[in-house]
Amino acid sequence: MRDVAQRAGVSPATVSLALSGNPRIPDATRTRIAAVARELGYQPHAGARALRTDLTRSLGLIVSDVANPFFAELAGEIERAAAAAGYSTVLCNSDEDARRQDDYLATLLAGSQVDAVLLIPTAAMTPGIRSAGASGARLVLLDRPILVSGTAAERHLASSPVVRSDATAALDDAADLLTRLGHRRFGIIAPPLQTQVGQERRDLFRGALVARGINRRDIAVVEGDFRQDSGARAIGTLLERTRPPTAVFAADGLMAIGALQGLRRAGLRVPHDMSLVGFDDAPWFDLFDPPLTVVAQPISTLAKAAVTAALDLIAGKTATGATPPCRMVRRSSCGVPPDSGPVEPDGTAARHSRRRPERKRS
Amino acid sequence: MRDVAQRAGVSPATVSLALSGNPRIPDATRTRIAAVARELGYQPHAGARALRTDLTRSLGLIVSDVANPFFAELAGEIERAAAAAGYSTVLCNSDEDARRQDDYLATLLAGSQVDAVLLIPTAAMTPGIRSAGASGARLVLLDRPILVSGTAAERHLASSPVVRSDATAALDDAADLLTRLGHRRFGIIAPPLQTQVGQERRDLFRGALVARGINRRDIAVVEGDFRQDSGARAIGTLLERTRPPTAVFAADGLMAIGALQGLRRAGLRVPHDMSLVGFDDAPWFDLFDPPLTVVAQPISTLAKAAVTAALDLIAGKTATGATPPCRMVRRSSCGVPPDSGPVEPDGTAARHSRRRPERKRS
DNA sequence: CTGAAAGCGCTTACAG
DNA sequence: CTGAAAGCGCTTACAG
Numbered sequence: 001m002r003d004v005a006q007r008a009g010v011s012p013a014t015v016s017l018a019l020s021g022n023p024r025i026p027d028a029t030r031t032r033i034a035a036v037a038r039e040l041g042y043q044p045h046a047g048a049r050a051l052r053t054d055l056t057r058s059l060g061l062i063v064s065d066v067a068n069p070f071f072a073e074l075a076g077e078i079e080r081a082a083a084a085a086g087y088s089t090v091l092c093n094s095d096e097d098a099r100r101q102d103d104y105l106a107t108l109l110a111g112s113q114v115d116a117v118l119l120i121p122t123a124a125m126t127p128g129i130r131s132a133g134a135s136g137a138r139l140v141l142l143d144r145p146i147l148v149s150g151t152a153a154e155r156h157l158a159s160s161p162v163v164r165s166d167a168t169a170a171l172d173d174a175a176d177l178l179t180r181l182g183h184r185r186f187g188i189i190a191p192p193l194q195t196q197v198g199q200e201r202r203d204l205f206r207g208a209l210v211a212r213g214i215n216r217r218d219i220a221v222v223e224g225d226f227r228q229d230s231g232a233r234a235i236g237t238l239l240e241r242t243r244p245p246t247a248v249f250a251a252d253g254l255m256a257i258g259a260l261q262g263l264r265r266a267g268l269r270v271p272h273d274m275s276l277v278g279f280d281d282a283p284w285f286d287l288f289d290p291p292l293t294v295v296a297q298p299i300s301t302l303a304k305a306a307v308t309a310a311l312d313l314i315a316g317k318t319a320t321g322a323t324p325p326c327r328m329v330r331r332s333s334c335g336v337p338p339d340s341g342p343v344e345p346d347g348t349a350a351r352h353s354r355r356r357p358e359r360k361r362s
Numbered sequence: 363m364r365d366v367a368q369r370a371g372v373s374p375a376t377v378s379l380a381l382s383g384n385p386r387i388p389d390a391t392r393t394r395i396a397a398v399a400r401e402l403g404y405q406p407h408a409g410a411r412a413l414r415t416d417l418t419r420s421l422g423l424i425v426s427d428v429a430n431p432f433f434a435e436l437a438g439e440i441e442r443a444a445a446a447a448g449y450s451t452v453l454c455n456s457d458e459d460a461r462r463q464d465d466y467l468a469t470l471l472a473g474s475q476v477d478a479v480l481l482i483p484t485a486a487m488t489p490g491i492r493s494a495g496a497s498g499a500r501l502v503l504l505d506r507p508i509l510v511s512g513t514a515a516e517r518h519l520a521s522s523p524v525v526r527s528d529a530t531a532a533l534d535d536a537a538d539l540l541t542r543l544g545h546r547r548f549g550i551i552a553p554p555l556q557t558q559v560g561q562e563r564r565d566l567f568r569g570a571l572v573a574r575g576i577n578r579r580d581i582a583v584v585e586g587d588f589r590q591d592s593g594a595r596a597i598g599t600l601l602e603r604t605r606p607p608t609a610v611f612a613a614d615g616l617m618a619i620g621a622l623q624g625l626r627r628a629g630l631r632v633p634h635d636m637s638l639v640g641f642d643d644a645p646w647f648d649l650f651d652p653p654l655t656v657v658a659q660p661i662s663t664l665a666k667a668a669v670t671a672a673l674d675l676i677a678g679k680t681a682t683g684a685t686p687p688c689r690m691v692r693r694s695s696c697g698v699p700p701d702s703g704p705v706e707p708d709g710t711a712a713r714h715s716r717r718r719p720e721r722k723r724s
Numbered sequence: 725c726t727g728a729a730a731g732c733g734c735t736t737a738c739a740g
Numbered sequence: 741c742t743g744a745a746a747g748c749g750c751t752t753a754c755a756g
Contacts, residue, residue, distance in 0.1 A: 001733065011743050016735060024741070041493075043472030047409045047418070048733035051748045056409070058452075066441065072434035079428065079455045083462075088469065090420075091453035093441045100445075107450065110405030112749095131403075228645055257646045264649070283590055284619045287626070289651030363749065373727050378751055386725070410749035413732045474733095 001042065008036045019044070050112065058088045059310055060114035062104050064096050064122050064226065070253045070280040070297065071120065074143070077303030078118065085311060090114055094122050096226055102128025109137045116310040118142050124194050125154070133157030138313040141321075142306050145196045161309040161321040164197075165297040167279075168204055170326035171249075174277045174295060175208035177330065178247045183275060183337050185218045187238040187245035189231055189255050193223050201251040201279070220245060224255045231258020232265065239266055246274060246337035253280030256292060260333075271335030281329055291331035298324045363404065370398040381406070412474065420450045421672055422476035424466050426458045426484050426588065432615045432642040432659070433482065436505070439665030440480065447673060452476055456484050458588055464490025471499045478672040480504050486556050487516070495519030500675040503683075504668050507558045523671040523683040526559075527659040529641075530566055532688035533611075536639045536657060537570035539692065540609045545637060545699050547580045549600040549607035551593055551617050555585050563613040563641070582607060586617045593620025594627065601628055608636060608699035615642030618654060622695075633697030643691055653693035660686045 005012045010033065018025045018033040025033075036042075050056040059082050063071045079089045090113065094101035101121070105128045108114050116138035121129060125146055132139055134153045141162045148158045178186070188205060191198035206219050222237045224230035231250055235258075238244055250256035256278025260270065268274050270290050278285075281296035305322035312319035367374045372395065380387045380395040387395075398404075412418040421444050425433045441451045452475065456463035463483070467490040470476050478500035483491065487508055494501055496515045503524045510520045540548070550567060553560035568581050584599045586592035593612055597620075600606055612618035618640025622632065630636050632652050640647070643658035667684035674681035 012733090013735080013744080014742060017742090020735085026741070029741085041472075043468060045413075045733050046469070046475050047412045048748090049735075050409045051407075051413055051733080051750085052735045054748075066438035067435045069431060069434070072431070072437075073429045075434075075453070076428035076455055079453065080457070083455075088466075088475075089453060091437070091441065091451060093438050093445075095442070104450075106405060107408075110403075113408050113450075257649060260649050261646075284623075284650075287619060287622050287650045288646075289649060289653075291651075374749090375728080375751080376726060379726090382751085388725070391725085407749050410732090411751075413734085413749080414751045416732080 001044070004033065004037050004040055004042050007040065008033045054112065055314075056113065056115050057086060058090055058114050059307070060090045060092065060104075060108040060117040062092045062094055062101055062108075062117065062119045064094050064101075064120050065254075066091070066093050068226070068254050069282040070299070073282065073299050074303055077300050078307060081304050081307040085307065087115075087307075087311075096122050098122045098126045098128075102126055105129065105132050109135065115314045116140065118306050118310060120144055121146055121195075123192065124196070125149075129157070130154060133160065138310065140306050140309045140313065140319070143197070143302070147196055161313070161319040163302055163306040163309055163322050165302060165326045166323040167201060167295055167297075167326045170295040170328045171201070171204045172208045173328040174249065174293070175205060175212060177293075177328070177334055178275060178277070179209065179212045179214065181247075181275065181334060181336050183245075183247040184214060185243060185245045185247075186214065186220070187234075187248040188219065188221045189224050189234040189238075189248060189250040189252075189259055190221055191224060191226055191252050191255075198223070198251075205249050205251070218243075218245075224250075224252065224258075226252055226254060228254045228258040228261070231255035231260075232262030233258075235259050235262030235266060239268075246339065247277070247334070248274060249277045251279050253278065253282070253294075256280070256294070257288075260288060260292065270333050273338050275334040275337070277334060286331055288333075290333045293331045293333045294329050295326050296329050297326050363406070366395065366399050366402055366404050369402065370395045416474060417676075418475065418477050419448060420452055420476050421669070422452045422454065422466075422470040422479040424454045424456055424463055424470075424479065424481045426456050426463075426482050427616075428453070428455050430588070430616050431644040432661070435644065435661050436665055439662050440669060443666050443669040447669065449477075449669075449673075458484050460484045460488045460490075464488055467491065467494050471497070477676045478502065480668050480672060482506055483508055483557075485554065486558070487511075491519070492516060495522065500672065502668050502671045502675065502681070505559070505664070509558055523675070523681040525664055525668040525671055525684050527664060527688045528685040529563060529657055529659075529688045532657040532690045533563070533566045534570045535690040536611065536655070537567060537574060539655075539690070539696055540637060540639070541571065541574045541576065543609075543637065543696060543698050545607075545609040546576060547605060547607045547609075548576065548582070549596075549610040550581065550583045551586050551596040551600075551610060551612040551614075551621055552583055553586060553588055553614050553617075560585070560613075567611050567613070580605075580607075586612075586614070586620075588614055588616060590616045590620040590623070593617035593622075594624030595620075597621050597624030597628060601630075608701065609639070609696070610636060611639045613641050615640065615644070615656075618642070618656070619650075622650060622654065632695050635700050637696040637699070639696060648693055650695075652695045655693045655695045656691050657688045658691050659688050 001012050005015045018030045082089045092104040118140045120142045121144050133156045139160045145162050148154045190202040222234040224234050250259040270276050278292045278294040281294045285292045301324040309319040363374050367377045380392045444451045454466040480502045482504045483506050495518045501522045507524050510516045552564040584596040586596050612621040632638050640654045640656040643656045647654045663686040671681040
C-alpha cells in the first residue's frame, strides 16, 4: 500500500479510501490510484484489515463429517454461496467428535478468525457451544438443531438462527408408500437419540405410521451413530427380532448405505425380502442395487439460507432461520412385503421371490 | 492480553513470552500467567499474531470439486492431517473453473491468509498459477501435475513439490484382467487431454493394452471433463462407433459413475454387454449395480504427504513430493466380452446373456 | 529476570 | 479535497 501511495503521489490513507470506494475521493484520483494498484499487483493484506475492522470476510463451517456425501455437497454449496457474497469459507471437520468441535469453535471464534460460524453440531449441547453462545458469538445452527435450556448461559444461543430441513411431509409420504404396499412391521435406524434430529426423524416417521394404523410395538427403533458401519450393525439387530420388520427406514445417508450393505451381507434382497427407505440423496444413489428410495434434503436451499443468516447476523440485522421441506424420491428399493398375499396393491415391480428372508441365526 | 498482563502483574511482553514457552521466563512466572490466562479465557488473536509473524498456521486447499467423493474424502483427510499439526484448513472450491481457481490463489496468497496452498489444478498452466510461482509462493501441487516450461516465470514452480498417485501398476493390472477375459476392443473415457493426468491415464492404460497385443486402432479415446455427465455422454460417443468397445475404462471417479449411468440408459448390462473399470473408490462403490472394479488411489497417504510437503515448505526445508501407488480393486463390473466364445477363460461369472448390445442408433 | 518501544499493514476519526 | 496520527493485538530485538 505504501508503494502504491508513493507511485501515485498520495498518502496511504488516500489509497485506502480510494480503493474502498469512499465518495470523498474524486473519480480522477480514484482511477489513477486504481491503475497504479493494478500495475503493482497490489492485494490488500486481509489480516491487517481484519485487525483494524474486526471483520474478516470469512465464514467458519464446522461439519461433522466431510466424507459424508450429504455434508460434502452441503459444504460445496455453502462455499459457493459465500464466495458469491465475497466471503471465503474455512472448513473444519469435527469427525462427529464433540471435543474436536469445541476446539474448532474456540479457535475460530476467540481468535476472530471468522465473522460467523456455521455449525453442524455433533450432538446435543456441549460446553463449547454453550460458551460460544454466552460470549455472544455469531452462530448459525445447521442441519441439526439443539435443545436449548432457559438458563442465562444459553439464552443468547436460543436466538441463533437454525437452518434445517423439514422432513414431515416427505416422511409422511414414505409411511404412506410403505403401508400401502402392505408393510405392517417396521424398523427405524435412527441417528443418536440424544440429538434432536435423532428423536425427530424417529418420531415423525413413527407418528406417520401410527396414524395409518400401525401398532407402535411393531416399530422397532435401533440407534446408530451417523456412520456407515452403524447402519450395517443396526440391520443385524433388527434381523434378530422374533418377527423382524419387512421395511426399514434408515434416517441418514451414510447409515442408509450401511443398511444396504448389511442387508446384502445377510443375504437379503431389496426390495424382495426387505424394503428400504434412506435419507439424503446424491447424484449416484440411483446406481445402487437397488436404486434407493430416499427422503432428500434441499441442499442448495439450505446452503443459501445458512449463508444469508450468517450475513444478516454479521450485518447486525435480525437473522431468521429456515426450514425448507424435504421431498421423497421414489426409486425401486420399496416393494411389497415378502409375506404378503399374491395381490399387488399398486402395480409395483416386486413380483419375484416370496420366500422368507434367510436369517443368519434365529 | 493486556488484561492478563494486568491481572498477573506483568507486562504484555512477558505474557507473550510466557505463553509462547520462551525459556527466559522462569517456570513460576509462567505457571502464574498461564493460570490467569485460563481464568480469563484468553485466546490469542490469530490475525494480530499473523500480522506480526507473517505466519498464520493455516493451509489453503483449493479443490476442483468438493462434491466429487474422491476430493471430499481427500479434503477430509487433509484437514485431519493439518489439524494434527496444529494447522487449520481453508477450503476453496474452484468448481473446475480456472478463473475461480486463480481468484482464490490470489486472495489466499496475496493477503497472506495462509502459509501454503495445496492446489488441485483445474487444468494445465494458468496465469494465476504462473504468477503464484513467480512470486515465490509456497505451493504444493496435488493430484494433477502440471507441465512446467523452463521460462523464468515458471522456474520456481518447477521446484514445487508434487503429490500424486502412481497408477502404472494398477492400470497394468486392469489391462491384464480385461485382456485375459478376452476383450480386444476398448474405450477410454479420459480427463481433459490438456491436463497431464488426462494424457497420462490414457497413455498408461493404452500402453499396457498395446503391450498385450491390442491394436492401437481398437482403443477409442473420448475426452471428458471430470464431471459425471461427461461420462454418460462419452458412453454415447463410444456406442456410435462401427465396432463399439466391449470394455471401457473411465479414468475418473465421477466420470465412471456417469459411464455406468450412460450404459444403463443405453439399455446395456454391465458386465454382460460391457465391462467397466473406474477410477477412485468410495466406501459405497461396492453397492453399485454392478459393484465397480476400480483403480483406487491411496487417499490417506496422499493427504499426509501433501500436508508434510506443505509444512516442510513453511519450515524452509526442501520439500519432496510423493507418488504412492494406486491399486486395482476387483469387483464384478468386468466379465467376458459379449461376442466371446463359450469358453470362460478364468471362471468369471458372466455366463448369462450373449446378445449384442442394443444400440440406440447404428 | 523483565519492561518499553517499535512495527506488522491496514482504517478512520480528526485536522487542515 | 487530502494528509498525519492513532490504534487494532500481537512479537521481538533492545535496554536495563
